[in-house]
Amino acid sequence: MDSKSTFSHQDDVPKLPLPKLQDTFYNYLASVRPFVNDEQYAQTEALVNEFGKPGGIAEELQQYIAEKAKSSDNWVTDWWTDYIYLKNRNSVIFNSSGCIMAGYEWVTTEDEYIDLAAKIALKIVDYYWLIYTQTLPPENFGGRWQCMKQKLYMFGGGRIPKHGIDVFDWQNLGDDISRHIIISHNNRFFAIESIKDNKVITFTEMRMQIKRLIEMSAEVSEPVGILTAAERDRWADVLELLLKDPQNEQSWRTIHRGITVLSLERNLPEIPVSPDHPDYADEQFTIFVAGSLHAYGSKYSAANRWNDKCIANYLGRYGYFGLLGEHSNIDGSPLFLYNSYVEQQISKVKTDDEPPREYLDEVSAPLKIEWNLSEELRYHIQQTAETIDKSVDSLLTRGMIFSDYGKEFIKSQKMSPDSFIQTALQLIYYKLAGQLGSQYESCALRHFVHGRTETIRSATIKSKILCEIWTNPHATDSEKRAAFADATKLHNKIAREAYVGQGWDRHMFGLKIAALEKGLPEPELFRDYAYKKLNQYEVSTSQMTCGKSSNGAFAPSCHHGYGISYSIQPHQLNFSCTSFVSCPTTDSKLFLDKVREFFREYRDMAERLAEANE
Numbered sequence: 001m002d003s004k005s006t007f008s009h010q011d012d013v014p015k016l017p018l019p020k021l022q023d024t025f026y027n028y029l030a031s032v033r034p035f036v037n038d039e040q041y042a043q044t045e046a047l048v049n050e051f052g053k054p055g056g057i058a059e060e061l062q063q064y065i066a067e068k069a070k071s072s073d074n075w076v077t078d079w080w081t082d083y084i085y086l087k088n089r090n091s092v093i094f095n096s097s098g099c100i101m102a103g104y105e106w107v108t109t110e111d112e113y114i115d116l117a118a119k120i121a122l123k124i125v126d127y128y129w130l131i132y133t134q135t136l137p138p139e140n141f142g143g144r145w146q147c148m149k150q151k152l153y154m155f156g157g158g159r160i161p162k163h164g165i166d167v168f169d170w171q172n173l174g175d176d177i178s179r180h181i182i183i184s185h186n187n188r189f190f191a192i193e194s195i196k197d198n199k200v201i202t203f204t205e206m207r208m209q210i211k212r213l214i215e216m217s218a219e220v221s222e223p224v225g226i227l228t229a230a231e232r233d234r235w236a237d238v239l240e241l242l243l244k245d246p247q248n249e250q251s252w253r254t255i256h257r258g259i260t261v262l263s264l265e266r267n268l269p270e271i272p273v274s275p276d277h278p279d280y281a282d283e284q285f286t287i288f289v290a291g292s293l294h295a296y297g298s299k300y301s302a303a304n305r306w307n308d309k310c311i312a313n314y315l316g317r318y319g320y321f322g323l324l325g326e327h328s329n330i331d332g333s334p335l336f337l338y339n340s341y342v343e344q345q346i347s348k349v350k351t352d353d354e355p356p357r358e359y360l361d362e363v364s365a366p367l368k369i370e371w372n373l374s375e376e377l378r379y380h381i382q383q384t385a386e387t388i389d390k391s392v393d394s395l396l397t398r399g400m401i402f403s404d405y406g407k408e409f410i411k412s413q414k415m416s417p418d419s420f421i422q423t424a425l426q427l428i429y430y431k432l433a434g435q436l437g438s439q440y441e442s443c444a445l446r447h448f449v450h451g452r453t454e455t456i457r458s459a460t461i462k463s464k465i466l467c468e469i470w471t472n473p474h475a476t477d478s479e480k481r482a483a484f485a486d487a488t489k490l491h492n493k494i495a496r497e498a499y500v501g502q503g504w505d506r507h508m509f510g511l512k513i514a515a516l517e518k519g520l521p522e523p524e525l526f527r528d529y530a531y532k533k534l535n536q537y538e539v540s541t542s543q544m545t546c547g548k549s550s551n552g553a554f555a556p557s558c559h560h561g562y563g564i565s566y567s568i569q570p571h572q573l574n575f576s577c578t579s580f581v582s583c584p585t586t587d588s589k590l591f592l593d594k595v596r597e598f599f600r601e602y603r604d605m606a607e608r609l610a611e612a613n614e
Contacts, residue, residue: 074450085328098554099292101322102339118207144447161236182258188217223303265301285399298385419488430467437538455505
């Protein structure tokens, strides 16, 4: 196999290691310590010691996992996929899906919008074709070859609702390839043949097809796509009913087997302030981020998406674009790279590639996907739309662009930019809530075979000390700066350990699932207050850095928590924050206001210290 072939270095990707029990228990107790008093800590420590005693249950479960690690490519991935995602019965929208906004190109006319849509569609198909012709270069970061298996999950299949546990159906190498992309507009879905004679079609042909389908869907259709946002058992029932009709079965399969879906979302709210308003940039970014996450419900463009697809691409009316990723079988890293490819390549599309006139005259119209809808199906569509609209209304989503400084300033402080932001978020939450927050940060493990993610535990004993010092009115600038630096160093150390497969979260999860699979009672350690506390994330975070306009968004992981995404640019920091309207103690806008306030406070402190040292 060519060494530059997409999957040529799969054999060079190592297996995920299985941490030692005592290392995991040590790291777990270190994460517990900032959140409990002495009495509670002693109780948790006793449970850990009992669970992990020589010849005890933990050693039995560890051996079970070790045997699984020998016989499988990755000892945790199938458990993680099934128990965290495919068994989850909630709607995918706010539970297993998150958006990544790749870029922004201001469009003001119909022609500009169609041009941009055609360029994006072509680059999506290009990326798919690179994977299935195995010409996408294998990825290597920091000298580590990345597992490319998740690339195969991105296109040509998706999640299928079933009772109890969903099925993820994907297109393997050697399977019949998909040759059509699905493009939706005004709730109407169309199939466009995009690969002909083993070549991606031209810009002119794609543009012609998109212009036609927009004309063919001038009126808003019934929102069939909203069904993919229903709770999974309900969607399983409705899909079974839907597929009884041969036309519907063919339509569903056309979408399911399509390369992916590109949703043209021109039906969105107006930016609420004028361009000369001081909050215009944040209000505009908020529209982009919220639209990316949920398309503002069924009254706007939410039914224009097909959420079972691993990737639901979108193009907003203002020219922002990106994807909503269904998380069950794929993580952020491959999606970032795909998004970046599309963003970087659209400017390279040849727009003067017009084929011969006789060829264009023979191009058939886009295939309009038709549905036969009974009254019962229409009832389910209406009920799902109402449920989703309530969910959208329950979520306060805000965006913020901080342009005072970015990565370069943070590096001048001799700190990791990611650790700087993670530590800042911990402190800001403490200032607002008066207590430390359990904080989640995702760590990609694609440098292991079939690697998914590990949790970086940002809340530490050092960040607790920082919070106490920073909120002490008598603390000096030097004391604050030293405490902040100490917290970032410990975060960076924990992040590096997670990156090499030595975090404790997935190992503890594996021990819990191993007990379940062996038919053993759930170990008492997993019913302990501390374990439950640590796994209820008040601050759920992820870095989503692509291009300059990039960011992402996802819902909080608990009712009283925040979902925070950020993009680190050289001289700018982009943020999104979500919270639930019904929670009286959280407010996304207030949180982001405090983020801006703190970043400026830190800069002022750093300048004072620099002047004092001159």
